[in-house]
Amino acid sequence: MSDGRDRLSRRDALLDAAWAAGLALTGLHYARQGVSRPPAGGHMIGGGPVAIMRPAHMIAAGPVVVLLAAAAMLPLALRRRYPLTVLWSVTVTTALLLGTNPDLVFAGCLALGTAIYSAAAYSPRRRATLASLPVAAGLLVVLFQHAALPDLPGAYVGLLALVPIAVAATGIRVRRRRATRANERRAREEAEATRAAVGEERARIARELHDVVTHHVGMMVIQAGAARMVLGTSPGEAEEAMLAVEATGRTALADLRDALGVLGDDDMAARLRPQPGLGSVPELVERVRDAGVRVDYRVIGEPRTVSAGIGLTAYRVAQEALTNAVKHAAGAEAAVTVEYQPHQVRIEVTDTGPGPGGAAGAGYGLAGLRERVVLHGGTFAAERRLTGGFQVRATLPLAAS
Numbered sequence: 171m172s173d174g175r176d177r178l179s180r181r182d183a184l185l186d187a188a189w190a191a192g193l194a195l196t197g198l199h200y201a202r203q204g205v206s207r208p209p210a211g212g213h214m215i216g217g218g219p220v221a222i223m224r225p226a227h228m229i230a231a232g233p234v235v236v237l238l239a240a241a242a243m244l245p246l247a248l249r250r251r252y253p254l255t256v257l258w259s260v261t262v263t264t265a266l267l268l269g270t271n272p273d274l275v276f277a278g279c280l281a282l283g284t285a286i287y288s289a290a291a292y293s294p295r296r297r298a299t300l301a302s303l304p305v306a307a308g309l310l311v312v313l314f315q316h317a318a319l320p321d322l323p324g325a326y327v328g329l330l331a332l333v334p335i336a337v338a339a340t341g342i343r344v345r346r347r348r349a350t351r352a353n354e355r356r357a358r359e360e361a362e363a364t365r366a367a368v369g370e371e372r373a374r375i376a377r378e379l380h381d382v383v384t385h386h387v388g389m390m391v392i393q394a395g396a397a398r399m400v401l402g403t404s405p406g407e408a409e410e411a412m413l414a415v416e417a418t419g420r421t422a423l424a425d426l427r428d429a430l431g432v433l434g435d436d437d438m439a440a441r442l443r444p445q446p447g448l449g450s451v452p453e454l455v456e457r458v459r460d461a462g463v464r465v466d467y468r469v470i471g472e473p474r475t476v477s478a479g480i481g482l483t484a485y486r487v488a489q490e491a492l493t494n495a496v497k498h499a500a501g502a503e504a505a506v507t508v509e510y511q512p513h514q515v516r517i518e519v520t521d522t523g524p525g526p527g528g529a530a531g532a533g534y535g536l537a538g539l540r541e542r543v544v545l546h547g548g549t550f551a552a553e554r555r556l557t558g559g560f561q562v563r564a565t566l567p568l569a570a571s
Contacts, residue, residue, distance in 0.1 A: 190244055190247035242282075254289050260281050261305065282310050392462065449481070451481065451506065474515070503521065514567050521559050536562070557563065
């Protein structure tokens with residue numbers, strides 16, 4: 171993992187590599203030069219004193235100096251990706267350049283200065299950086315005392331005053347650009363998270379609508395068909411069936427308002443009635459019985475209080491299984507069992523019909539139920555029984571996971 175920016179443009183990487191290569195070539199050039207011991211007071215070249223003062227204790231070049239020069243310059247190619255690591259590496263290697271060719275020491279000054287700026291501008295590890303910068307800056311001062319500094323004409327001295335201004339302006343520009351990129355990246359991540367949340371909520375609403383429409387409309391169709399069959403011979407029974415259609419329709423409208431409540435404002439959501447739970451299963455069984463299906467309902471164990479999510483999921487399991495029994499097992503019998511165990515509740519719905527077809531597990535039906543149950547840390551199974559018929563079983567923890 172890098173300690174600097176995770177995303178580095180190709181242009182920036184090429185510029186860093188070019189700067190590191192240029193310093194490395196310069197350092198290797200001076201490192202390979204043979205250095206003779208100069209007379210006291212400096213070198214004499216061409217019969218006159220040179221304006222560049224050099225110490226009198228230089229050593230001859232060797233493979234160790236060449237390696238030190240390369241080790242001091244080449245890491246700068248990674249100065250933006252690993253700014254703090256590069257600073258530590260360059261600090262150690264340039265310190266070892268003391269006593270070598272002063273021209274090489276000056277190249278080391280440039281390398282260390284670049285590493286100091288990179289750590290200050292790019293490293294996110296502020297404490298480690300603040301602890302390292304004084305050490306590196308102190309070494310830079312020492313290096314300059316042993317480096318071969320060029321004697322610039324007076325006309326160029328004024329330009330040196332622009333160097334710190336340019337460095338400061340560049341640092342401010344870099345920080346602003348980094349802040350802008352970070353804000354853009356954060357905005358993209360927030361937008362992606364919002365889209366994901368909207369997608370999950372749409373899927374939840376779609377499952378709710380499937381459960382509501384499939385069950386209630388199915389009951390209404392069956393009840394309306396029964397009323398039509400007895401309308402001429404038993405008007406009283408037909409009236410009861412139509413009253414059941416009306417009641418089922420009102421319940422369907424209420425459930426639809428609950429499922430779509432998240433699309434309204436907060437005041438509307440506050441007026442919605444609670445979602446159904448395990449306590450609503452007996453009412454569900456009665457509605458199915460009114461549709462002409464014989465349903466046996468049993469409760470095993472002492473009823474326990476469960477969370478709203480667990481209760482709604484258990485109710486949807488019973489609702490989907492009974493709806494399938496009505497649709498695919500005409501004339502069959504069904505049984506609903508709710509068993510309260512020490513740490514979980516089990517819901518089992520069986521019928522004597524053939525069960526849903528091969529595509530029943532697709533879409534938001536049984537497959538959607540399986541997702542809900544697993545989401546709450548439970549288990550789900552829907553399969554044909556060896557003795558005939560179909561069964562749906564779900565086990566849910568009493569406490570939400």
